[in-house]
Amino acid sequence: MSALFTVDDVCKTFGRGNNAVQAVKNVSFEIQPGTVTTLVGESGSGKSTMARLMLRLMNVSSGTLTFDGRDITNTRGRERADYWRNVQAVFQDPFSAYNQFFTVRTMLNRSLKLVKDAAVGRKRMEESLAHVGMDSQVLNRYAHELSGGQRQRIMIARALMMQPRLLIADEATSMLDASLRVNLLNVLADLRQELGMTVFFITHDIGQACYIADQVLVMEHGVLVEHGPAEQVIFNPQHEYTQRLLSDVPRLQPTDQLG
Numbered sequence: 001m002s003a004l005f006t007v008d009d010v011c012k013t014f015g016r017g018n019n020a021v022q023a024v025k026n027v028s029f030e031i032q033p034g035t036v037t038t039l040v041g042e043s044g045s046g047k048s049t050m051a052r053l054m055l056r057l058m059n060v061s062s063g064t065l066t067f068d069g070r071d072i073t074n075t076r077g078r079e080r081a082d083y084w085r086n087v088q089a090v091f092q093d094p095f096s097a098y099n100q101f102f103t104v105r106t107m108l109n110r111s112l113k114l115v116k117d118a119a120v121g122r123k124r125m126e127e128s129l130a131h132v133g134m135d136s137q138v139l140n141r142y143a144h145e146l147s148g149g150q151r152q153r154i155m156i157a158r159a160l161m162m163q164p165r166l167l168i169a170d171e172a173t174s175m176l177d178a179s180l181r182v183n184l185l186n187v188l189a190d191l192r193q194e195l196g197m198t199v200f201f202i203t204h205d206i207g208q209a210c211y212i213a214d215q216v217l218v219m220e221h222g223v224l225v226e227h228g229p230a231e232q233v234i235f236n237p238q239h240e241y242t243q244r245l246l247s248d249v250p251r252l253q254p255t256d257q258l259g
């Protein structure tokens with residue numbers, strides 16, 4: 001199977017001279033279609049930078065990005081807009097992303113501007129809500145009338161309406177409480193199962209990686225220190241950093257080690 005996305009020897013440096021920060025250092029990996037890849041690392045390891053590079057929200061310093069066989073490393077203008085139709089991002093801050101004065105319908109309609117045919121747009125909206133387990137009654141509600149979990153599902157539905165080939169979900173904030181995290185993981189797992197969606201999920205919690213990932217990538221200080229199939233990385237970690245992250249997740253330890 002050929003990869004949907006390839007990151008080849010990518011580097012990103014912010015600033016110059018003594019102030020230079022190498023946020024991503026010679027990172028290479030592939031994402032196979034229909035799989036969930038989880039990128040794990042502590043705060044500052046370069047996860048969000050990696051996502052922003054993949055989304056073409058900033059330029060790489062060196063290296064190559066390939067999407068569906070096309071080199072997208074330096075895409076601009078119309079070509080980049082085409083790319084953005086295929087790759088949608090869900091940034092997990094459901095409390096700030098909503099305009100309190102809009103109904104869900106208004107907000108989703110604004111995202112549908114790219115879809116010219118109104119009937120097609122309406123159908124997509126309803127289908128996308130169904131994929132995240134919501135019915136169309138929610139369209140008449142305002143953000144403050146929704147729970148955090150519902151807002152999060154609507155954020156994902158908004159991304160799905162564009163029928164992306166790749167969904168990039170950045171858990172980013174540690175603000176999400178445990179139930180919201182499980183909500184997000186469940187929705188992502190269902191999307192892979194039901195739609196064969198390709199998902200790139202970013203988290204600082206390796207425990208979440210084992211919950212849904214097919215492939216796990218581990219980053220430390222901008223370096224991809226370990227990557228491979230989830231079972232391999234989680235149950236037979238080779239790198240000391242991965243071992244340390246896993247040792248902080250008590251539920252992954254065999255019961256005889258729990259004392």
Ligand SMILES: Nc1ncnc2c1ncn2[C@@H]1O[C@H](COP(=O)(O)OP(=O)(O)OP(=O)(O)O)[C@@H](O)[C@H]1O
Nearest residue numbers: 014021023042043044045046047048049050172204
């Ligand atoms: N625009 C920028 N200018 C300068 N330095 C930056 C910029 N963006 C990120 N950095 C630096 O790059 C490094 C990686 O940051 P990044 O946000 O990618 O990490 P992260 O793993 O996503 O962290 P978190 O989990 O806290 O979001 C950090 O040292 C950060 O300070």
